[in-house]
Amino acid sequence: MDKKTINAASAGTISFGGELSVHRLGFGAMRLTGDGVWGPPKNHKAALAVLRRAVELGINFIDTADSYGPYVNEELIAEALFPYPAGLVIATKGGWNRPGPGQWTHDATPAHLRQAVEGSLKRLRVDRIDVYQLHIPDPVVSFDASMETLAQLREAGKIRLVALSNVTQEHIERARKIVPIVSVQNRYSFADREWDYIVDYCERSRLGFIPWFPLGAGKVAGDVLNAVAQAQGASPIQVALAWLLRRSSAMLPIPGTSSIEHLEENVAAASLRLTQEEYEKLAGVPQLVESR
Ligand SMILES: NC(=O)c1ccc[n+]([C@@H]2O[C@H](COP(=O)([O-])OP(=O)(O)OC[C@H]3O[C@@H](n4cnc5c(N)ncnc54)[C@H](OP(=O)(O)O)[C@@H]3O)[C@@H](O)[C@H]2O)c1
Numbered sequence: 001m002d003k004k005t006i007n008a009a010s011a012g013t014i015s016f017g018g019e020l021s022v023h024r025l026g027f028g029a030m031r032l033t034g035d036g037v038w039g040p041p042k043n044h045k046a047a048l049a050v051l052r053r054a055v056e057l058g059i060n061f062i063d064t065a066d067s068y069g070p071y072v073n074e075e076l077i078a079e080a081l082f083p084y085p086a087g088l089v090i091a092t093k094g095g096w097n098r099p100g101p102g103q104w105t106h107d108a109t110p111a112h113l114r115q116a117v118e119g120s121l122k123r124l125r126v127d128r129i130d131v132y133q134l135h136i137p138d139p140v141v142s143f144d145a146s147m148e149t150l151a152q153l154r155e156a157g158k159i160r161l162v163a164l165s166n167v168t169q170e171h172i173e174r175a176r177k178i179v180p181i182v183s184v185q186n187r188y189s190f191a192d193r194e195w196d197y198i199v200d201y202c203e204r205s206r207l208g209f210i211p212w213f214p215l216g217a218g219k220v221a222g223d224v225l226n227a228v229a230q231a232q233g234a235s236p237i238q239v240a241l242a243w244l245l246r247r248s249s250a251m252l253p254i255p256g257t258s259s260i261e262h263l264e265e266n267v268a269a270a271s272l273r274l275t276q277e278e279y280e281k282l283a284g285v286p287q288l289v290e291s292r
Pocket of ligand 1: 027028029030031063064135165166185186211212213214215216237254255256257258259261262263265266
């Protein structure tokens with residue numbers, strides 16, 4: 001595809017709670033850190049260039065978290081893009097502590113979430129966070145207490161919209177009794193459909209569904225993916241992204257990369273259309289995780 005015609009807008013748009021509208025292909029910034037999602041990226045300049053190119057390619061939804069780096073990822077986004085272009089939505093998250101590379105420990109206590117939101121506001125250089133996601137429910141903290149804290153931070157004007165990640169339907173329903181929820185971010189791909197019923201729930205309830213690890217595939221899935229990719233004259237990752245976009249109008253994939261070449265390849269998938277047969281073939285591959 002001609003590089004000039006690559007644009008995330010080709011994926012259509014999705015609304016967050018009827019308040020914010022973004023193109024349905026975003027960017028996950030997590031990879032722009034050091035190994036183990038720890039410390040600075042190997043090439044600082046290249047990481048800034050990836051973020052700037054993402055915006056040039058029509059991406060107006062960027063996913064990050066205070067725990068990526070930690071802190072490094074949010075700081076990079078601000079360094080690359082502040083003052084932010086109109087319409088750019090940055091979604092961050094809180095609920096983890098990071099004791100070291102590759103290590104993640106839960107902390108969704110009210111005190112931690114309050115501190116985390118203050119930190120994200122400073123690092124992102126904003127007065128209000130567009131979309132704040134509870135990164136994951138904390139097994140030893142009352143889920144309602146975590147959500148009530150986010151509701152209070154929203155009331156205080158520090159968060160515009162509240163969202164969830166790594167949750168079940170029960171979590172979503174409980175959260176919605178406390179505060180309006182605009183999206184859910186769970187692991188999902190054509191070969192990893194444990195959360196199929198959450199995708200359907202989100203579509204019915206007009207919430208966004210943000211799949212992370214959109215390329216997850218086993219060997220058989222890889223073979224089917226390669227065959228479809230060859231027929232389409234596309235790459236396997238483009239086919240995996242096109243499958244997600246077709247799966248539901250609620251879907252907002254956020255493929256992550258540290259390379260401009262891969263970024264362009266991923267955004268080009270916004271205009272790739274699978275046939276019904278290709279879609280079904282991919283939907284039928286053995287699953288990595290047992291379906292519920
Ligand atoms: N909510 C959560 O708990 C959670 C968990 C994990 C991730 N996330 C979010 O989801 C986003 C996406 O997830 P992810 O980064 O784990 O998975 P991903 O986007 O599926 O995969 C990223 C990996 O694929 C490679 N890649 C990307 N585009 C490629 C291409 N066109 N060709 C070949 N390789 C390519 C990247 O390497 P290169 O850098 O070499 O391109 C990287 O190693 C993250 O950035 C983060 O924002 C959320």
